[in-house]
Structures are given as structure tokens and as C-alpha cells.
Amino acid sequence: MEKYRAFAARKTADGFSAGFEQRKMEEMPEGEVTVRVAYSSVNYKDGLAATANGKVVAAYPRTLGIDLAGVVVQSSAPRFREGDSVVATGYGLGVSHDGGFAELARLPADWLVPLPESLSPKEAMALGTAGFTAALSLRRLEDNGLRPDRGPVLVTGASGGVGGIAVALLARAGYEVTASTGRASERDYLTRLGATDVIDRAALAPEKPSPLLKQRFAAAIDPVGGEGLRHVLGSLQYGGSAAVSGMAGGGEWQASVFPFILRGVNLLGIDSVACPMETRLELWRAMADEWKPAGLLTDIAQEIGFDELPERLADILRGTIRGRTVVRIGGDA
Template sequence: MILIKAFKALVVEQSGNDVTSGIREMTIEDLPSGELLIQVVYSSVNYKDALACIANGNVVKTYPFIPGIDLAGIVKSSTDGRFHEGDEVLITGYELGVSHYGGFSEYARVSSQWAVKLPEGLSMKEAMIFGTAGFTAALSVQELQDGGVNADQGPILVTGATGGVGSMAVAMLAKLGYEVVASTGKAEQKEHLMKLGAARVISRDELVPEKVRALDKQLWAGAVDCVGGKSLSYILSSTRYGGTVAISGLTGGAELATTVFPFILRGIRLIGIDSVMASMEKRVRIWNRLTSELKPAMLNSMYTEIALEQIPGVVQSILKGQAQGRTLVKISSCKGT
């Protein structure tokens, strides 16, 4: 029997048209149903988490709510025979932090169908430095490789390169030997991106010409696009024959103006990256790759660590476009983390 009197969580509440967030004391009885009760050791802050903390963010439907689309922790109780007390697990995506109480809490009760046992060679801390952003970046890299885009075929463009997904993609691709061209609107981050492995850094303005041609000069063997919008139109028109473009973001807009020519004359692939409902088979495969070949040497310098109480301040930075890299949240202490 688990005896937990009370614990802390970041709770988002609504009053009229106002949405506020703050640390609240919770009990196990406050948590939704699920086969696993997990002591959360680490989480991370993503753009979707920031949207969950504001009015009109279009993430949270019912209040009060605990955000946090990522968590890594220790199983305290399980009604699923595949998991046992003491197992270290991680969860990203599914309903976590969207329609089911998430990882910004010292304890979480979740569906066992969402949990991945922490692979050997990866700590809970490292899993959350990656988090949804790293998982999304790895899915993108996997799609480029599955599409036959090899390191000797030319440069790979990464847009939104200082963000969570972008910075992870830069580091992963560089480790695999690709020539990475990083695009950003933050010129002052050029040195940081070069340290991550970028061979060249360009301004995002270079990807939004006044007029986008149906087919432009062939520049990129492939691309990891975290931005979308008008720049994606240009990327498609300037991707080399047989290239792959993996799209995972829409900060540049949700609309896409293009023609069929890049697809039928150059045979390029435009692949949507969905990290939320990816199959468990794919998840396990990707997380295993993140223990070794996709694990950047600089992983432990690619994050800022904060406490649960500091999340609201980070949310504001993310919404203002001031965030860089990954923000790790230390939720609770546990020996060996």
C-alpha cells in the first residue's frame, strides 16, 4: 500500500477568462485513473506546455489541470504485470499533459500503454534533456535516413535551429557525419550552433525570398523543418532531387503554398513528424538509438535545469521566443538519478 499524504504539482486554473498557474498541494486521490503510479523525477518544458498555461492556448479543455507532456520517473505501484515497483520509465506524448494530468507533479498516475522502460545507457535525466523535442528530432533524422538521404549527398538544412527540436537535430545530424546548415533568427547564437556541430549558420530571412519559384536552385539534400509557413515553401522548391523534408513545427505559419513540381519532377518526400501518437514499436526503436548513435556528445550542456516553482517564468520566455535549447525540470529527488 502506497502511503503518500500530499505532494506538490503545478496546477493551471481558470477563473472567467483568466488562466493562472501555481504550485498546489495535491493528494493521490486527486490524480486520474491509470495502471501506473509514478514518482516523477524529471520533466521538461516544451512549447505545448507553455500553451497549456495560458488562456486561448487551445491545449487544455478542462480545469484545474496539471501540464507537462514529458516525464521520467520510478514506478511506485502497478496493476500491469509488465511493470513493477522500482522500474524506471519515461513517457512522452499520448494524452499526457493535454487531456490527462501531466508531468509537472511529484506523482503521476498514467496508462501503462504510454510508458517506455528506460533503456540501458540512458538516465532519467538524459531522457528528459531529450524529452519530446529530442524524440521529435530523432524521428526526423530517422525519416531522412529511411528516405535514403546519406551524409555524402550534400547539406542538410535545420530551421528553428536554436529551439529544442532544432538544436537536437543539429547535434544528432552532426554526430552522424552530415553537413548541417542551421537557420535561425538569432544571429547572436551562431557560435552556440557551431559548437553543436553546424557547418554553417544562415539567417532565417534567407529562406523567405520575395517570390518563391515552383522550382529553385537545388541546395539541400534534406531538411528538418521546425518552422513551416512560407520558408517551407522555399525549402521544398530548393531541395535536391530525391531529398526528404521532415516537418514538425508551425511557428512560421500553418499554411503551405507550393506546387506539385518538387514532388513529380525532383521526387522529393515531405514527411510529417508526429511524436504524440507514434507507435510503441517506433518509440522503443528511437529511444534505443538515443542511447548511442543519436546521443550528442554535448547532451549534458544542451539544457538549463530549473525547479517546479520556476516553470511559470520559463513559460513566459518560451512564449516570447526567448528560449534556447532545452529546459529540464527537477521534480523530485531520487538516489541514482
């Protein structure tokens, strides 16, 4: 194969473009392992990368896609052999290194996770960066003392990718989950995922803003950020923690020290991009086993073909997507 199909972004003095093209093998980046991509997925970051002012792509041209799962077709790294199933998320994929929206991808071996036997490539991409972020959030909360008997855990943006998987992971791990969403129509969906209670996101905001609100939640997983984080922090129980991983609601909020110094609240930053490999291996094993969400491919994820990718990238920026979108590129290995 001298060329392969890819969805790439280009920026020149004449303007910005993002679309399908035939890329040459000699254009592939450096890396010890070449993977035939079976599936990728659509993330908010991918949507930003496909726009002129997304401010996430480091250099152009760039094959987009921050996730991929597939099969090794060539490797100079002893740890991987031809035919091995692998998954990759984070690092520089789709940002500073060509990503997963392509028939072929070449990566450093240190970025690859062997696909657990109990996960198919399609299931791995139903999880993807969103699932890994949700799992990392739960692990960080438990490292900071969260246990099921502490009380309900709040999940904001529960209709989205990180939020929906977080609801399902928490439920599988035995937690009582309160799901917050701006879409009243998603109540049944979130209940199927395991939410005990579903609330409108407006219910978190008091009539009179205050840094300290009624102590309602033992912890929170917040992939939304923005001004809503102020109300999340104010609603945590004494010693509770909020794991924050996103900024769909904005990058700033009006902060107060009171939740931290009067209730001992913890604000935990969640970074799935540069997370150590040891943690990646542990969490992928957990998601393939005891934390594997029920309804992963029936309720949480929708599958689209490669040709449908541009419209879905626009949809995720519009906020009209429920759960996860898996992109079929080569299909099951």
C-alpha cells in the first residue's frame, strides 16, 4: 500500500481545511509500530481540531483523531508483533502526531496498550479517551478516600461521553450516582446506565449564589467545568473531592477558598493525555473486567462509517451527541 485514506487538517496562508485525502506512506510520522486502524472515536477535542480556531493542533498538516484501536502490521519494537491488537489514546495523537482517523497509523511503541482479551477493538473505542478519563477520575477519587458508603456521587454533563461512562463505571463499582444533565429527555438513558437520581443541571445553582451550599455529595466527576464547578464544590460533603477533566462549560469560574478551608474539599485535576503507562495498563484492565460498563455497545455508543465523520465532528461541537460515537475505519480485526 503506497497510500492510505486519512481525515486531515491543513492550515496555510490561503486558509484552513479539514477533510479526507490520500496520504503517502512516506508522509507517516516516526514510530516503531505501524497499526492498521479498525476503529476510532469522536471526542470534543477532535471537533475542535477540525475547526480553524480550535487551538489544539500543534502543527499542520495533521491527521486528526486522538483515539485508535487496531492490529499491528509492522513493528521494530520487541514488545509488539504483527497481529497484536492494540489501543492508543492521548499522548500527541491527533495533535502533535498523526492520529487515528486513518486507515494506517504509525506510533511510538511506548504509546500503545495491548488490547485486553475481553475487549474488542470496537468496545475499546466505545470507551476511548472518554472512558479512560472517567476511569482515571474514579481512581483518583478512590485514592482520596471515596467509598460507596460515603454517599452519592455527582456526575455533571452526564449525557456526554465522559459523563455517561462515568455514570456506568460508578454504578458497576457499587456507588449511588446522581446524574446532572441539561437534557431532560435523557432521564431514561441515564437511569439505564445506573443513575439513581437524574437532576437538571440548573438544580445545582442556588437562587442566591454562595460558596457553601447544602452538603449533598460525597464526590463529583465534572467533565464540564465553567461556572457550574463553583456550585459543585459548594455542594460537596466535608472532605469530599471533585475530579475535573473538561471545560465544555468554560475554562473559568468564580472561585472561593471557603469549600477548601472550611470543609476540606479537594479539587483533583484529571489529565488523560500524559498519564503514566503503569496507570494506563491498570485502568484498561479494570475497564475490560470489573468496571466494564453494561450496555457499552447498545446504550452508550453509536457506530458510524468513516464517511460520516465530518458531520459527527460538527455535531459534537453543537452539543447534540448522546454518549459515545465509534468510527468504523477498517472494521473488526
